[in-house]
Amino acid sequence: MSERVEGTAPDTGGDTADFRVHVATQAIRLFAEHGYEATTVDQIAAAAGVSRRTFFRQFRSKEDVIFADHESLIAQASAFLAGTTTDPWEAVCDAAHLVFDRYRENRELSVRRYQVVQRVPALRDRELVTGYRYERVFSDYLRGAAPAAPPLAVVGFTASVTACHNYLLRAMIRGDEHATPEALRSALTEIRHKFAPGAPASGNSSATSVGETVTVVTYPAGTSPAEVARQVRRQLEAHRP
Structure with a gap:
């Protein structure tokens, strides 16, 4: 599953800015629904359809993504x-x-x-x-x-x-x-x-x-x-x- 998501991650061939906003949108939705502290990077990555490794290529932290x-x-x-x-x-x-x-x-x-x-x-x-x-x-x-x-x-x-x-x-x-x-x-x-x-x-x-x-x-x-x-x-x- 991880390899499939990694291979189709938007940042491998699409617009980096659009990718970052896409991930941020999913992160903010999760923060609003579950709370900032309770939401994990793994949950954000899964919601955005990317791997944890892809997430950290673009963002340093949860604070960065918001x-x-x-x-x-x-x-x-x-x-x-x-x-x-x-x-x-x-x-x-x-x-x-x-x-x-x-x-x-x-x-x-x-x-x-x-x-x-x-x-x-x-x-x-x-x-x-x-x-x-x-x-x-x-x-x-x-x-x-x-x-x-x-x-x-x-x-x-x-x-x-x-x-x-x-x-x-x-x-x-x-x-x-x-x-x-x-x-x-x-x-x-x-x-x-x-x-x-x-x-x-x-x-x-x-x-x-x-x-x-x-x-x-x-x-x-x-x-x-x-x-x-x-x-x-x-x-x-x-x-x-």
């Missing part, structure tokens, strides 16, 4: 930004939409992962780190694509985009009907207008966030990136229904 689609989306966002020729500030907003739309398309899986992650402190910490990685991808791109932009504007913009995206993403996963792509686009347009001179303001500020208007303020020069991100997140949480 965030496999995060890794895939980070790669997709990076590839999108590398290939775009649009306005750099708008490109970052578009990349955030790409991530939001993928999770919205797979909301059932997102809900299961959210439920699992909330029960395990180590997974919650890992998810926070993953959120900062999106922010780093956006910042690195913008520094290269808009080299004349003030560093604090880049940091404030990307921190605000990431915080707004994550807030609406969590609201969408919890089932809030106001957490829509349109709400995200309106909120990101407001943020872009504040940080990128000449950017158009949103035409519908009433849809900026979940039931409220997200206010993003500017900070004096010298404010640390961590403090900018902390204050933006605090303001967004204050608007939570």
